[in-house]
Amino acid sequence: MTSMPKFPSVAVCIPTYNQAQYLIQSVSSACCQTYPNVEVWVSDDGSTDETPQVMEQLCQQFPQVRYYRQPKNLGIAGNNTWLMSQPKTDFIVRLDSDDALMPNYVEKLVSLLQKYPEAGYAHTAIQEIDEHGKNHAIARVVRKKEFQNSDEALMAAVSGYRVAANIIMFRTKALQELRYYENRPEYVEDYDLSVRIADAGYGNVYADEVLAKYRVWTDVKKTRSKRKHLQLRGYIRIFEESFLPAFQRRGWDVKVLDKQRRKMAIINSAYCFLPIFNQEERAELVALLKQLGDSPLLRLRIVALSLGFAPFFEWQLHTEIKLKGFVKDWLSKLKSMSLVKAVG
Template sequence: MKISVCIPTYNQSEHIGLTIRSVMVQTLLPDEIIVSDDHSTDNTWKILETLAAEISILRIIRQKFNKGISKNTDSCLREAKGEFIVRLDSDDALLPEYIETLSKLLTHHPNAGYAHAAVREIDQQGYAGEPRRLMRNAGFQRSPDALRAALKGYRVAANILMFRREALEKVEYIQCSQDFAEDYYLSVCIAKAGFGNVYSPQILSAYRVWTDQGNVRKRRKLAEINGLNAVLSDALMPAFAQHHWDTKPVVSAKQRFAIAHSGCLSWKVYSKQEKAELETAILELSSAPATKFFIWTHKNGLGKVLESYQHTAAVIRQNIKKLILTRPQTR
């Protein structure tokens, strides 16, 4: 059984070395590590060249121009020769038992298109933070259940996954044209193709969480909304139709996401033109009366009360989740 690790990267000179070395201390070493540099403008490529001279299984690829997250990741995955393929971001890290544990799960569950696990958050300096676990049972999840679960979002603790190459080939890798939610899109396509997934609650990797310096996340809001629309309209809606299921739950999910993101229309970081583009994207996601009401509320400066309520509800849900996940298991 051959195993590949794929690491798409762009301007991550500070962390790429640690990411690669975390692969090299696995209890089960992969057969190859492929790093695809999306034409970085920092020292990432020089670091990769130095590491490639030291690590025999490391193969590095430099894109001739910046392709963007989706296409660079797709290119990297297509280069892999392994039966199982780990997708790892270049600022995250694997814990030593990641490959051994998840490869066993995929071997034991031949109908799983990918395996994933709980993660430990780390900050920009590498200090450990909170664990992330899913509110679901450990083990295998059937493809129909995965499709229904996808109505609530991308159902992984973090985007650090081990794919079965057969599943990637069946869906023709990443078909999403957006540079946001392409991973969510891929998971829906894999479920639509009939593959389930398998989850371990064991913490097997470190996921880096960044502070939003310079309002970077807010500036990516339009891409986020367009990415979600692509997932729900172009992947999840056809999947429900393929199963001859009622598509109303997908329509409802689109409305929930649209309402959740309508709050950005009250942010001062955007120009008038940018807000107009955001409003258009939100309405493309859902033009339901409830969505229009929330849009009007935020545009007219009345969104603070709604945001306060939504924030309080989110905190309550998060605390309940923590209580459930940390509750001692009884037999």
């Protein structure tokens, strides 16, 4: 068995679609890493803005950049599958074109993946920024161990995608085994991949250090909310095609999956009653909610939402999310203080 070289090769893969205004920061952050062996790939999924002109300038500025413009729009999963299957490197970073890496991101995560050869991917704490680049909250994953084995990761994933943000360094071998996002759900393809990686026997490693910037932008046109049907269909596929077979292979009780499906249906119900949806769209979303996790409580919630209680349930959900973020940050700071005292 040959040992990995001192500086394994890394490709930063940046899928993009109509985000020309953020590309300079994103691509530059990938090109200006402290790590010496990085190539940068950008796949433009048929953008209609100034992306080609911006990329022409960036290719002249940074010789390690490889830019490809798709002749037709492939969608999120299709574009990512094409892009991430191109490099022949040891590791692959997925970086969305409105996000950015800290200069030592690659160096730190290559070191962690070398330390834990059983890990299929590595992830970190992140700095949230808005559409103007202004810093907001720091997002972290609260867990006790740096490395999480495959069974632990699989069970943890039942409650959701267990990363601070979808800025990930993958072991290329793991991606190749699973054929990337090929024929997988659109819009929640990242969550689905994490489940399949755990099912394949790979753990993951987490650095509780802010090593990337994740853009949380105001969706004025409600574009993301309009994709709710894709999200719900994706969740259904993840539980039926990824989680269920994985649990059955291990002889695990699948009741926990049914319980989580019902919980997710209730959590997502308020979004389906936003005024941006017409009557036909709402009927489709309600049917998908019931397919995801039907229950008497969901049906009661749907009645309440149809009577105009959506703003209250949305406020309740946002409050819970903010409270969880506060607790995570507080626990992480407490952990850091304990480590400092231990070293002292």
